[in-house]
Amino acid sequence: MTTKAAHVGDQKTSSLASSQGSEWQALALDSLSRLIRQFCEKPDFELLIEVLLMTFCGQFSVADSLAVLKKPSPQPEGQSFFATGGFRDNVMLTSIRMSHEDWESFARLDDVIDPEIGMGAREACETINLLAQQGVKLICPLVHNRAIFGIIGLGGKVTGKGFSRVDIDLLRTLVKSITPLVASYYLYWQIADLNKWYLTVLDSVGQGVLVFDRTQRLRKINRAALELLETLGLRVSNATELIGSDIKAIFAENVFGGWADRIIECATKGRESMSLRILAKHNDEQRVLNACITRMPETSEIGAACVVTLEDITGQVADQERLFELTKLAEKGLMAASIAHELNNFVGVILGGTELVEMALEEGNIGYARDRIAKLKGNMARLRNFTAGLTDYAKLKKGKQACDLNRVVSDLVAYVAAQGQFRGIDLNMDLAEDLPDVMVDPDAIAQVLVNLLNNATDAIKQAARMNGRIEIRTWVEEGLLCLSVSDNGVGIPSDVRDRLFIENVTTKEHGHGFGLVTCSKIIADHDGTIEVESEVGKGSAFTIKLPQSPLT
Amino acid sequence: MFKTEKISETTIVIYTSKSLDNSNAHEMTAALSEAQEAGYRYIIIDMRELEFLSSAGVGSILGVLGRSREDGGDIILCNVRDRILHILGVLDLCDFLTIKQDESAAREFCLAKDV
Incomplete structure (x- = not known):
């Protein structure tokens, strides 16, 4: 395709000397000054551009004009298109999307161009x-601070005549006069648009979001937070009524108790982000809220000190409680089945041994009978150990108490190690010697x-390992008592891993997924954390x- | 908003206020477009009140004039003051636009064309 375009900047005249030129200029400048005054009173950017384009139409006796404006670089979309006259409904023009290369080409053209006159291939x-x-018929780039941010285009004159030098001079003058205003308010419009977009997103978030400044006054609140506080x-x-309110007025003492102080503490010291489960009471009804307090960096220039997100989890907590109770029942059922299985094994062995003794006695084989009886004694001793373990386990008191975590671990391992499912698995303990007592149930x-x-x-069985290995470790780290259980089983896929403690997910063929949710719940009740690496x-x-809570 | 008066099924008069400039040019465009949409092929713009016409005001008429002419109609200016005529002359539009002395001349023009 042959490109026809050329600069016409070389046709500049030093002044608009003719009386006709002066009239034109006076009319245009008068029109523009009125436009600026009107715009200052009512800053409607789209109207500004529309009237500006009409001004160009009237000034140059053309029916059609257009403006294509380049959006600031962080914007995801490239440009805005405005037009009047026939250009407004011109499908080809309304669909133009200027590429980076196009803008570069226009940037090189720092003056009015006539696309029909002819232009070098480079541009x-x-x-x-x-x-x-x-x-x-004429294109004039909008250049501000040496950067192009748009173009103005004019259609042909309605009189059918061509554009004169005076026309081109005037177009250049008008565009240069109006460019700073357009540039400033275009940016303002974009920012207002962006602000509106962010506010829409913020209001669409299901969680309540509250932003406080360094004086703990509310700067921003979204719809969900407002609705939550209203409940x-x-x-x-x-x-708007709430903006500027103190954090203690938002988290009022009569509803939130002393949680405002705790939130302030989290917002001013400690870790950058803290999660709290806070309780609120209204009309004798208690609500449970999940609050996440994120402290903004000291260097932040947005004037915000912290962001608090709130989520009403009262329903979830009630569901979890029900799930927890169900799980405990399920665990008891599983344990009972396991005990019955083990007892059955012992009884089977003892019955078989007794029959062998009986047969030996009938045959008069006293030596063999004694040997069988000795083995029966051994089996019965193991049975006694097993039941003793059960008794010890049952004796464990409910409720938090000062405990030696190592003891809890070793007692339990001694009990479970006797169970058949752990046979063939190397069960190791690496327990820290100086582990302090801890308040746990x-x-x-x-x-x-x-x-x-x-x-x-x-997991080991699923991996069909011959050298199955489970290691249980205890240690102290940063003032926290740590306990780990690691295995060399099949591992957990990453998509499942992220949801393990919050949903009923399982990788087992017949699993119900309650187990780890229950674990998470129990550890949370101890103000602890549970994490998995796999x-x-x-x-x-x-x-x-x-x-390490105080041992009281 | 500009006052309007229906003359016939195809002709309507729009009366301008004292000025037609940046503050109301877009309203004039809207009024003209609305009349075109409603099927009025001939639109008379009565400028008897008009004291100031800015280039934006001129643009508001030029931007929609083409559609009326494409539909076989026209936009006719009447009762145009000398000062306004001078502006239109400077813009080289006196021969391009249809300008009549007064309202009756404009109506006669429309009736004759609409036969």
Whole structure:
């Protein structure tokens, strides 16, 4: 395609000397000054461009004009198109999308160009061709601070005459006069647009979001937060009323108790992000809220000190409680089945041994009978150990108490190691010698361990390992008591790993997925954390970290 | 908003206020477009009140004039003051636009064309 375009800047005249030129200039400048005044009173950017284009139409006796504006670089979309007259409905023009190369081409053209006169190949671009084909007769780049941010295009004169030197001079003058205003308010329009976009996104978020400044005053609140606070008795007609309110007024003492102080503490010191489960009471109804407090960096220039997100999890907590109770029942059922299985094994062995003794006595083989009786004694001793372990386990008191975590671990391991499912698996303990006592519910911690050990065994079996290995470690790290259970089983895929503690997910063929949710719940009740590291095909390691709460 | 008066099924008069400039040029464009949409092929713009016409005001008429002419109609200016005529002359539009002395001349023009 042959490109026809050329600069006409070389046709500059030093002044608009003719009386006709002066009239034109006076009319245009008068029109523009009115436009600026009107725009200052009512800053409507789209109207500004529309009237500006009409001004060009009237000034140059053309019916059609257009403006294509380049959006600031961070914007995802490239440009905005405005037009009046026939250009407004011209499908080809309204669909133009100028490429980076096109803008570069226009940037090199720092003056009015006539696309039909002819232009060097270096400056040629498809957009100029398209504009020329659709009737654009003059193009003037909008250049501000040496950067191009748009173009103005004019159609042909309605009189059928061509553009004169005076026309081109005037177009250049008008565009240069208006460019700073257009550039400034275009940016303002973009920012307002972006602000509107962010506010829409913020209001679409299901969680409540509150932004506080360094004086703990509310700077921003989204719709979900407002609705949540309204359910807790806050009475406001709109969010604006709350802006500037102190954090203690937002998290009022009569509803949130002393949680405002805790939130302030999290917002001013400690870790950058903290999650809290806070309680709020309104009309004798208690709500449970999940709050995440994120402290903004000191260097942040947005004037925000912290962002608090709120989520009402009252329903979820009630569901979890129900699930927890169901799981405990399920675990008890599984344990009973396991005990019955083990007892059955012992009884079977003893019955078989008794029959052998009986046969030996009938045959008069006293030596063999004695030998069988000795073995029966051994089996019965193992049975006694097994039942003693059960008794010890049952004796564990409910409720938190000062405990030796190592003892809880070793007692439980001694008990479970006797069970058939752990046969053939190397069960190792590496327990720290100087582990301090910790306030825990040993029954609950034992339940967590049973779950983790069962999972480890299943994972090893799924991997069909001959050298199955489970390692249980305890240690102290950064003031936290740590307990890990690691295995060399099948491992957990990453998509499952992320949801293990929050949903009923399982990788087992007949698993119900309650186990780890229960573990997570128990550890959370101890103000601790449970994490998992895993690699598919190599194994998994679950690590529990418990705070050293005062032994009271 | 500009006052309008229906003359016939095909002709309507739009009366301008004292000025037609940046503040109301887009309203004039809207009024003209609305009349075109409603099927009026002939639109008379009565400028008897008009004291100031800016280039934006001229542009508001030029931008929609083409559509009326494409539909076989026209936009006719009447009761145009000398000062306004001078502006249109400077813009080289006196021969391009249809300008009539007064409202009756404009109506006669439309009736004759609409036969």
